Each structure stands twice: as C-alpha cells, then as structure tokens.
Amino acid sequence: MYNLELVQSYYDDGMTAMATFQVEATKAGVRARAARPGGNVPQEFLDKLPPGGAMSAPAGACPAAAEPEVTFVTQGGEDVTPEMILEKNLQSVPSEYLTVAQEDANSLVSIIEDLVPLGDNRLATPQGWNELLWDKLSDLHRPAESLMDYQLWNAATDIEQDISDLYYQRLVASGAPQIVLDAYKASNTHGWFANQEATEEDALAQMQIEAEMTGSVSGTVHEERDFHIPGAGMTPEYGPQTGDGIVTSNIPDVGDVDFSVDINLDEFDEQGRAIGGIVIADAIGYEGYQVQFTFKPDGSKDGVVLKDGVEVGYLTMTVDHEKFENYIDIQSGTAFELPEGTYPDTDS
Numbered sequence: 001m002y003n004l005e006l007v008q009s010y011y012d013d014g015m016t017a018m019a020t021f022q023v024e025a026t027k028a029g030v031r032a033r034a035a036r037p038g039g040n041v042p043q044e045f046l047d048k049l050p051p052g053g054a055m056s057a058p059a060g061a062c063p064a065a066a067e068p069e070v071t072f073v074t075q076g077g078e079d080v081t082p083e084m085i086l087e088k089n090l091q092s093v094p095s096e097y098l099t100v101a102q103e104d105a106n107s108l109v110s111i112i113e114d115l116v117p118l119g120d121n122r123l124a125t126p127q128g129w130n131e132l133l134w135d136k137l138s139d140l141h142r143p144a145e146s147l148m149d150y151q152l153w154n155a156a157t158d159i160e161q162d163i164s165d166l167y168y169q170r171l172v173a174s175g176a177p178q179i180v181l182d183a184y185k186a187s188n189t190h191g192w193f194a195n196q197e198a199t200e201e202d203a204l205a206q207m208q209i210e211a212e213m214t215g216s217v218s219g220t221v222h223e224e225r226d227f228h229i230p231g232a233g234m235t236p237e238y239g240p241q242t243g244d245g246i247v248t249s250n251i252p253d254v255g256d257v258d259f260s261v262d263i264n265l266d267e268f269d270e271q272g273r274a275i276g277g278i279v280i281a282d283a284i285g286y287e288g289y290q291v292q293f294t295f296k297p298d299g300s301k302d303g304v305v306l307k308d309g310v311e312v313g314y315l316t317m318t319v320d321h322e323k324f325e326n327y328i329d330i331q332s333g334t335a336f337e338l339p340e341g342t343y344p345d346t347d348s
Contacts, residue, residue: 011070011207014042018151019229019236048145053081068211076201080150091141092194095148124179129187137192154203156193158232164189219247223263240266258284265295275299
C-alpha cells in the first residue's frame with residue numbers, strides 16, 4: 001500500500017556513512033577518514049538535533065515531499081534528543097575536527113601535530129605528554145549537539161586507540177628515543193576524547209520513521225528498524241523493517257476505504273530496495289477483505305486482494321519518488337463488494 005524504501009535507504013546510507021568513520025595511517029603520518037566520504041553523511045546528522053530529536057530528510061535527497069521524520073533510539077530505549085544529551089552532560093571533541101579533510105588546519109590531526117613539539121625534553125615523561133597533548137585535547141571538549149557527535153562519543157574508545165596507535169607509529173618512524181616512546185605509552189592515551197565513557201545502553205540501536213502518504217494512498221505510517229554497530233569503522237548490521245499505520249485508498253464504485261497496515265520487510269539489496277517481505281492491509285469495515293503486497297527479488301511488488309483467504313483480484317503499485325506519491329491500480333476482474341447497508345462515497 002505504500003513505499004518508504006528510498007526514505008529508509010537514505011537513512012540507512014547516512015547511518016552507514018556515520019558508523020563507518022574510522023582512522024587510518026598514510027605516508028604522511030596519521031590521517032582520519034570516513035570509509036564512505038564525510039560528504040555522504042546527511043547534513044541532518046551533522047547539524048544540531050532539533051527539539052524532540054525527530055529530523056527530516058531533505059527534498060531531493062530522497063522522496064521527502066511528505067517530510068518523513070526519523071528519531072534515533074538507544075539500546076537502553078531512550079530517544080536521542082537535545083534534552084537527553086543535556087541531561088547526560090555529554091561533552092567531547094567536536095565532530096567537525098574528524099569529518100573535515102585531515103590536511104585542513106582545523107582537523108584533529110593538524111591540531112595534534114601543532115600541539116606536539118618534537119624534541120621537547122618534557123616528552124621524556126608521561127606527565128609531559130599529558131600536559132602537552134592529552135590535556136589540551138580534553139580542553140577542546142564542548143557539549144555534544146548532533147547525532148554525529150553522539151555516535152562518535154559511542155565510538156570514542158576505538159577512536160582513541162586508533163589515534164594513539166598511529167601516533168606511536170609516527171614517533172617510531174621519526175626515530176624518537178626509547179625513553180620518549182615509553183613515556184608516551186605510559187601517558188593518558190585514553191579518556192581525552194570525551195568527558196565520560198559510553199555504555200552498551202548508550203549505543204544507537206533503532207530508527208523510528210513516521211511519514212505522511214499522498215497519491216491514491218494517503219495516511220500516516222510508522223516504521224522502525226533495529227540495527228547494531230559492531231565497532232568504529234564497521235558497517236551497521238540491520239534487522240527487519242517493521243511498522244504499521246492507517247491509510248486510505250479510493251476504491252472504484254465503493255469510495256474511500258481505510259486499511260490497517262502491517263509491515264514486515266526482511267531483505268534488501270545494495271540500493272536499499274526491499275526485495276523480501278510483505279505488507280498486509282486489512283480493510284476496515286469490510287470484513288474478510290485483505291490486500292497483500294509481496295516484495296520480490298527484482299524489486300517489483302505483487303499485489304493480491306483476498307476475501308476470506310481466497311484470491312479475488314490483483315493490484316499493481318507505482319511510485320512517484322520525487323513527489324513521494326503512491327498509486328494503486330486495480331486490475332481487471334478485481335472487485336470489492338459493499339457490506340449490506342452501505343453505499344459508495346459519491347464525494348470521492
């Protein structure tokens with residue numbers, strides 16, 4: 001009865017780009033990168049979270065004319081909102097230091113290189129490293145504001161480990177004395193990225209999407225999809241896409257009919273299209289009538305109308321992705337019979 005695949009794909013791709021942020025070594029030393037370029041992270045994930053936490057997909061990036069909104073939920077069941085982050089007093093190194101090109105003067109790597117005066121005698125002690133580098137990085141902390149800030153906080157332990165390991169390699173390559181290397185190893189290489197450690201309950205774990213349908217199908221649908229991020233730089237593992245809602249479709253010779261929709265999509269291709277699963281729509285007030293759309297491996301959708309479990313007709317669906325409009329065509333031979341005592345809606 002509807003198509004939210006491109007909306008889901010938009011958020012899935014954005015979530016993947018954000019989750020796969022990682023750190024890598026280059027010939028120049030230390031470099032941070034996104035496994036998918038930082039530009040692939042939706043701007044909504046980088047901007048301040050709106051009040052209540054629900055963010056919209058922009059027009060043009062996905063079929064967003066209906067302004068679908070997504071709210072992210074933690075493993076502990078909390079919505080990620082500005083209020084929740086404020087209550088946690090969460091502060092960390094700003095995400096823009098990691099998401100910009102690392103040759104940029106405002107990148108984290110550039111900041112580290114500026115802070116460490118190679119050859120300084122203080123680098124022969126752990127306290128010297130703490131004072132010259134790690135404490136100064138902690139001074140960069142500011143209140144988290146965006147979903148990206150929140151996710152990087154969850155990945156802080158991995159980010160700190162990568163940065164400290166790579167910088168150690170840089171010291172070795174530069175011929176630093178063993179006393180400097182030992183002092184570095186004994187310094188506070190962890191705990192500088194954020195003012196507190198994330199727990200398993202803090203991890204991002206679910207997307208909840210709400211969207212208004214338009215076209216020959218109208219109404220509000222609610223969807224949710226669980227996911228798990230194994231670690232920094234790793235692609236999220238997604239669960240089924242489920243949901244429900246009440247939609248209305250105009251049936252020839254009958255009028256507007258409301259349907260209670262149940263969604264269960266469990267297989268997706270690389271483009272984010274559902275290629276496995278089913279959407280079931282039970283007609284409200286028309287006992288025994290049910291519509292089922294099965295999502296097929298080629299991306300098409302087979303629609304069938306059932307009456308008391310018996311096939312009585314077939315449907316096809318087309319979607320205007322630009323306008324986020326859905327159109328249901330009733331194939332020849334398909335009929336809804338009016339319950340006794342009801343009449344067609346002549347205004348439809």
